[in-house]
Amino acid sequence: MSLRISTAPHMHNPLTTQRLMQYVCIALLPTAAAGVYYFGMPALTLLLVSMASAVAAEFLWQKIARQPVRIGDCSALVTGLILGLNLPASAPWWIAMIGSAFAILIVKQLFGGLGDNFLNPALAARAVLLASWPAHMASSAFVKLSFYRAGLDTLSSATPLASAAAPEYPYSLLQLFLGQTPGAIGEVCKVAILLGFLFLLLTGTIQWRIPVVMVGSVFVWTLLLGTKMLDASLNTALTAVLSGGVLFGAVFMATDYVTSPITPFAQTVYAFLIGLIIVVIRKFGIYPEGVTYAILLMNIATPLLDRFLPQKIYGHLKKEAK
């Protein structure tokens, strides 16, 4: 009889990397569906192009670099999908393609591939696209909102916060919540994002800490500081939380395993600081929206947080006096 021999443990939690990534994809489905519902076919095309290019870029890189091809772990698919959801529906298809390729090739693979990138690939790509093609990525882009099928053309800026010049904030909280606003494909419908969040929590894919602390931090800081156009008030704070990419970023991007800290306390600090940076950018910066840069900045700080906010180790700090 031939028996296998190995060191313990002899069993594993059935949850694998692939399964986790699939869970993230599933959690993104309501958001993607809402985006396609509001923005129509262009949104669908962008999502498909960005997903396909991300997976293709990963495949090509791994082939050329003679690495084992790991597109099956679905991590490239997640990156592509998140990038697509970060684009305004009016963006041309090649924007999605360049963004995905940049995310996978430059941000992810050049730094060592899955697990070794120090920035969230989709977010870094979005930042690059914002800087390179502001016209396609920001407020000058128009799109026909399928929601207003009556024929009303609506401004699809990156975020409603861009209408800084408007004397009054144009959207009600309910509109913001349901997603009847301009914005990137994935960030508009908060209901869908919350559904995804619930799914991620129930499957144990992510913990509540980062999203809740980050949103809470945005709320509290806006309540204290206000925004460029609005005074500090409860209504403003709620509007701030529901505007732009705060919820989407909190649930799907700040929680990226690779680029967020690991211990609960470090995660809390990380999420809290993201919230603060968002509000500071929104209040004092020239950009209407700060989520991308806030998360990217804290991505960079993640190794520091992990290093300087370690957990207590059993039997170490509590030296007993004899």
Place this chain on the structure above:
Amino acid sequence: MQTKTFRRGIHPLHHMHEGKGPTRDLKTREYVSDTVVISMAMNIGAPAKPCVKKGDHVDIGQVIGEAQGFMSVPVHASVSGEVVSVDSIPSLGAGNVQAVTIKNDFSDTWVELHPLGNVEKVDPKAVIPAIQAAGITGMGGASFPTHVKLTFQAGKTCDTIIVNGAECETHLTADFRLMLEHSTRIVDGLRAVMRALNVKKGVIGIEDNKPEAIEAMQKAAQGREGVSIQPLKTKYPQGGEKQLIEAITGRQVPSGGLPIDAHVVVLNVGTCAAIADAVIDGKPLISRICTVTGAVRKPANLLLRIGTITEDVIGECGGYSETPGKIVFGGMMTGICAPNDQMPIFKSTNGIVVLGDKESRSKDESPCIHCGRCVAACPIGLNPYQIKVAADKSDFATAEKLHVMDCILCGSCAYQCPSRRWLTPSFKFCKDHITAEAKAKAAAAKERASAGLSNASDSKDKGSKEKQSADHASNKEGGANK
């Protein structure tokens, strides 16, 4: 009563009653095979030396292996009959060990026993020698000689004896059955040790997935001086020595130290029952309860003689239910793989879990995605993912800086890892390497010190060997013993 626990940890097979379902409600039954192979190396420390030869007749309880020094225990015949051979067999770890094979004549004649009687009246000074003579080692898995555990260095004090009835390992129900069927014996053993060490407090910790055991033990502890039952949360590794101490006393064992540094001694329930047998009846440790489960037709809790061969045990359980891929001695989280089914059971074999071919296939590692599940699992509070990076580069200095030596090898991180990284095996490798390196350094220093004294080389060799085994023991002792 309030349920206590430690920080972090995992819940393996939580939805399947921790894998204990198939054997949980099966009453222990005795099985005696016609041949036993009794290993001389059933304890951490020096193996015993065989003192019988081929053709000798032995009675049950007769010493067949003499202890070699303090860090060693005697080995006794577990059946009566004729010694068939004294030779070497593969050990459960690496290398070979001496073993005595006895053909059972089923006459069940015992050697003359020297019972000490009621544990409440016995001379406290007689308890530890009785334990030593009975060949008792930790029966939860770590096989540390019990009399060594109960003998402290000067200046160390003990105020609590903790009895480990957590049985947090998956699939195993041996301790559970013992607590149900021999509750009074466990309390007797605990009382004997409490009296021997003059300790006023004895706590029996039991996970709350065993309410029947908690009830049975509470009943048995009624009216017994200083003995109490502490329900514990069902969480792995609740039965790890350090975790148990943290849960029950709120204290921590200092890094690199032993439980006694937290003024605690931890004994397994099986060890306590064996102590009661040794003290009350004068019986040496010749049998134990062992859970046989997994890919066998009729899973069971068996009372087995030490040295019963796995093949016979599996046969008693109706044979394999599918082609076996792995035979694990112990539970699925910390058990050791048997190289074949001729392996005899040891004093510490609390379970034999057979894995089918598919379950036993090893998985490929994929890149770490920094999900933090290992950190959230680690009962010690280590960063397994960082240590693994160092281990992969054979950077032992960094691994040590990241406190790999505090790792108890419980396997929680490796169980949780979605990338199937070989965390625990790497850490075991690191720990072994660092220990060996430290030993080599110490040996080299010693050699330098004794340079010139060439005629002393013989005794020096012996000394370093003894030290080696003692080091090995204290290193292992820190590990999760359950």
